[in-house]
Amino acid sequence: MTQDLLPVTRIPRTGLPPHAIVVGDPARAAAVAALLDGSEEVSYHREYRVFSGSWKGVPVTVASHGVGGPGAILLFQELADAGVRAIVRFGTAGAMKPGIGDGDLVIAEAAVRDDGVTQQLLPPEYPAVAAPEAVFALQRAAREAGAPHHRGIVWTRAAFQPGLIPLFSYDGAGLAAIEMELSALLVTASLRGLVAGGVLVIDGANADELVDAAGTSVYDPHREVVAAGVERGAVVSLEALRLLAEGNEL
Numbered sequence: 570m571t572q573d574l575l576p577v578t579r580i581p582r583t584g585l586p587p588h589a590i591v592v593g594d595p596a597r598a599a600a601v602a603a604l605l606d607g608s609e610e611v612s613y614h615r616e617y618r619v620f621s622g623s624w625k626g627v628p629v630t631v632a633s634h635g636v637g638g639p640g641a642i643l644l645f646q647e648l649a650d651a652g653v654r655a656i657v658r659f660g661t662a663g664a665m666k667p668g669i670g671d672g673d674l675v676i677a678e679a680a681v682r683d684d685g686v687t688q689q690l691l692p693p694e695y696p697a698v699a700a701p702e703a704v705f706a707l708q709r710a711a712r713e714a715g716a717p718h719h720r721g722i723v724w725t726r727a728a729f730q731p732g733l734i735p736l737f738s739y740d741g742a743g744l745a746a747i748e749m750e751l752s753a754l755l756v757t758a759s760l761r762g763l764v765a766g767g768v769l770v771i772d773g774a775n776a777d778e779l780v781d782a783a784g785t786s787v788y789d790p791h792r793e794v795v796a797a798g799v800e801r802g803a804v805v806s807l808e809a810l811r812l813l814a815e816g817n818e819l
């Protein structure tokens with residue numbers, strides 16, 4: 570019956586595991602789901618591909634949200650409507666700080682809300698902040714996996730391609746990475762009472778202004794160093810969800 574499916578993503582209103590990993594790319598959702606026991610595709614409508622399965626005994630949802638905050642927030646809202654209570658975004662991003670290399674993980678503490686959608690929902694003063702338990706779970710999982718990782722503030726920015734308007738310079742603000750959807754997730758989580766966080770694999774920066782003197786590379790997600798980071802990040806995300814589900818994040 571169609572009323573049992575949510576209207577935009579067509580995910581079922583009931584029955585999804587309450588702990589979820591979200592990713593931009595539907596193919597990455599399939600790759601993460603392939604690590605689960607008993608993985609099954611639940612639905613696939615537009616850019617929203619959803620799987621369920623279990624990781625070391627913990628039931629997990631894996632879903633893709635596509636590129637960009639306005640579309641992604643529809644998945645986050647409908648996952649909340651479907652009863653999901655903890656969400657980790659496992660994405661890719663450009664590095665903005667010397668010392669953060671390709672394939673490294675950035676664990677978000679908060680995000681700059683330049684996402685192109687939450688500005689229409691809430692005043693700009695409202696924060697986009699990760700749940701501390703999600704930050705600690707991701708940090709612990711990264712440490713235990715031996716994955717190079719950093720913690721910091723992420724710039725979520727709606728425009729991927731540079732345009733004629735110069736990028737605002739966050740020089741001196743200590744931003745760690747730039748991507749496109751995280752702040753929409755963190756704001757949704759605060760509004761809906763969810764636990765949320767994010768971990769991002771560095772795949773280069775898509776604007777000359779973001780490339781630092783220490784040699785951060787240009788944008789190219791199709792490299793072995795990025796693929797290796799994605800493999801590590803998938804396990805780190807799943808382990809962090811397990812720690813959260815078991816209350817063992819510290």
Ligand SMILES: O=P(O)(O)O[C@H]1O[C@H](CO)[C@@H](O)[C@H]1O
Pocket residue numbers: 592593594635636637659660661662729748749750
């Ligand atoms: O790899 P994902 O999760 O899609 O994340 C990043 O990659 C896309 C841009 O190439 C944007 O969605 C950005 O946020």
Ligand SMILES: O=c1cc[nH]c(=O)[nH]1
Pocket residue numbers: 661662663664729747748749772773774775776788
């Ligand atoms: O959104 C993204 C992803 C990777 N690199 C960037 O510069 N931006």
